[in-house]
Amino acid sequence: MCLALLACGLLPRVALGQETRPPVLLTAAASRESQPLSGQWTYGKDLYRTGLTDINGWVAKSRMQRFRDIDVEAEEAKGGAGFFEFDLDRGPLMTIPGAWNAAEPELRYYDGLIWFQRKFTPRPLDGDRAFLRFEAVNYRAHVYLNGQEVGRHKGGFTPFVVEVTEALRSGENRLVVAVDSALDAQTIPTPITDWDLHGGITRPVTLVYTPATFIDDATLSLGTDGRVTGEVRLTGPQAAGQRVEIAIGSLGTYSATTDADGRAAINIRRLRGLALWSPDTPTLYDVTFRAAGDQVRDRMGFRTIAVRGSEILLNGQPIFLRGMSLHEEEFGPNPARNMTPQASRALLTEIKEGLNANYVRLSHYPHSEETVRLADEMGLLVWSEIPVYWTVDWENPEVLQKALTMQTEAILRDRNRASIVLWSIGNETPVSGPRTAFHSALADNARALDPTRLISAALLVERREENGEVVTAINDPLADKLDVLAVNTYAGWYGDDALEAVAGLKWSVPADRPLILSEFGADALAGYHDPDMRKFSEEYQAAYYRSTLAMADQIGTLRGMSPWILKDFRSPRREHPVFQNGWNRKGLVSETGVRKQAFDVLAEYYAARSDAQD
Ligand code: GCB
Structure with missing residues (x-):
């Protein structure tokens, strides 16, 4: 198949991995x-x-x-x-x-x-x-x-x-x-x-x-083979031939030597006594990298993530991603997107403790470093994405280069974060040849930079007839490039489906691949109650969640979900003068943090799921 329009010569070859690196990174700059x-x-x-x-x-x-x-x-x-x-x-x-x-x-x-x-x-x-x-x-x-x-x-x-x-x-x-x-x-x-x-x-x-010669990049990760591998990069006049020391908590100190380009490969066969990172036990180690008189420190967790058939395996064990989507906006009537540690903690706590979740979709762009570090500390798995969203100039090589650079910057910033398990390469982009080639280049770039994580994208679904039955299905060649299939679905909110029909909707998805619902949701204005369950009422949103969760339970390969969205967020496209006034109201809490009825519906569903998993 010509998934790779790239390979078919329809798009110019673009630089992958190394070439999109910025000249200076300053990994762990905070230290x-x-x-x-x-x-x-x-x-x-x-x-x-x-x-x-x-x-x-x-x-x-x-x-x-x-x-x-x-x-x-x-x-x-x-x-x-x-x-x-x-x-x-x-x-x-x-x-x-x-x-x-x-x-x-x-x-x-x-x-x-x-x-x-x-x-x-x-x-x-x-x-x-x-x-x-x-x-x-x-x-x-x-x-x-x-x-x-x-x-x-x-x-x-x-x-x-x-x-x-x-x-x-x-x-x-x-x-x-x-x-x-x-x-x-x-x-x-x-x-x-x-x-x-x-x-x-x-x-x-x-x-x-x-210093004149300094550690510009330092990364470590645990592979499914039990090895801890990584790389340290030095920049500066004395970068070559330097001894590099890596101290991992009290587990041990390891060393390597930089080559002529200032790069040292790290390969630790086994970290004895290593406590694995997971949402239940988010163990982090103080890791210090030293070389040429310079040093940087990081707090790092070690875990593995993989796919086996339709399962997602965290540290070798099947896991269900009990998630929630989040925009980067603090609580309050007038968010400035100033994610202080307190602001990020308040949002992630509502997800982890309020909703009994173990996973967050940080949509639709890389969130602050602070937020991802908190996810590491608090124990939340993370989907990280770049804003390749809806429409992009797919056929323009400069735009592709820009997307690759953006993705490289995001991956190099965050690849030491154990919480991140999924790199998403796009959201709801309509299928076409040039678009698939564009996304394929992003998938290849992500794998080149970080072979240890899974790749996904939020795809669109279609309705079609199979064996005389109407089913919801994925018809997208990009699926071949992904480790985890993910779809956004809004039946019962957008479109003509009656809410009562949603629970009974049938799905036809590959039996041997994990699927997650990357979005579903319905608007509700906090405090607007309607016994007739009209749209925008809290009752409608709660009923929508019940129906959609019932529908989700019928999908045998479903391995997680991140409903849309934790909190009402500002959007100039949402101008209904009674219910929206510039806010997308699909939050389970209002902009100031008032919980709507659907919040408890999801919290209870996740509590039951978490009991089943334990
Ligand atoms: C989507 C988009 C998300 C929107 C949401 C909505 O599919 O991915 O960015 O905000 O739907 O509310 O319609």
Whole structure:
């Protein structure tokens, strides 16, 4: 089959695995010496993007270019012909990290360019190196230090690092970041989504210091053969021929030597005394990597994940994924997507303890590192995805390259997290040749970077007749590329099915492959009750859950589910003036955390499932 349009020559070959790596990663950056740059930044709106352009040379340049390293007020005090149409020093303040849409009422639907500025004083480098690390900027970032452009990035949910060793000066430095939230047909995602705009510097910014030669990447994982393998990568003038030491809690210290490229392969035949990570026992070890006078520390769990026939095996044992989908929005009436540890913990606790779940779908893009680390700590299995969602410019090689880069950034950031068991390569993308080729390249890239995890995608279902019976089925060549089949299904909410018919719907899916329901759900406005069970009432949503769960119980190969969704979330596409007002109401809790009736329906179902599993 020409699944691989790629192989058939219809799409240009694209770089997989190694080639999409960013030049610097700074794995486990949180364990390094660093200077936080979060806090109060000044900003200035620039809807026409005049600050980025140099229209007609010097005129625009002198007046408009907001990244200039200039004290505008002092220049103005001199008088004369010159003048400026910006001054970031005297701009209004915004707290970073956080989406600008929640910061000011007038920015609620602002979708374009905003300039941000922060001044800081670094410590003397004395031969060390310095890097700016942005955990997420949505969507495009242009980074300037002291008037010089030092880096650019595209993609709103993955980290990027910019080396500033040469661009830093002693004393006060001026960091300016132009953030453009505008999406188009070539961005990932495109503007056609079902969540909020959330532009801005949405995750922390830090200045990270390293020695001249440093550990840039360090990864370990447990294979189904019982071996712990991985790699340590050094960057810098002394990267080759270095002894690398890896201390894993009190289990032991292991060593390896870097090759000419600064890479050392780790291969530990057996970790004696290892306690496996699982949702019930989320054991984490302090792991320290040392080399060339540098060291990084991580907290890591070890577990295996595999598929056997229609089973999903965690540490060799069949598991049912009792899950919930989650957008990245904290509880509250006006979420800024500022995932503090408290905010992430509150959401994950509602899933794990409130719903008796063991699994979370972090949709529809990589969530904050903080959230994934908490999943490790609290014991929740994770589905991680990139925003290849609904529509994408499938035939454009540059867009594919962008998706591969985004996926690489996500995998390299998180592949030391035991909680992540599934990399998803897309959500509800309509079947076509170019689309399948695009997804196939993503599946290959994920396997090249991380052969230890399972690959899935949220597919669409179709209704068809089989042996005189109407069945729900998957008709998608992408299924061949996946370890775990996953489908979104909304019978009883969207479409013509009466709610009473949902429990009896028949499915026809492969008998030898695991299936998960990656989404199902129905809107309800918290507090709206209707004995006639009209749509948007809590009663309707609860009945919908009962019917869908009854339907799910008939699917013999069903190995998990992540209903849509924990909490009501902002979405400009949802404008019913009575029930929605800019919120997708499929949450089992309202935006402020009020539980709806369906919450208990699912919690009880999972409690029963968990008893059956134990
Ligand atoms: C879906 C999408 C999700 C939407 C949801 C809905 O299938 O994957 O992003 O929010 O349906 O509420 O319609």
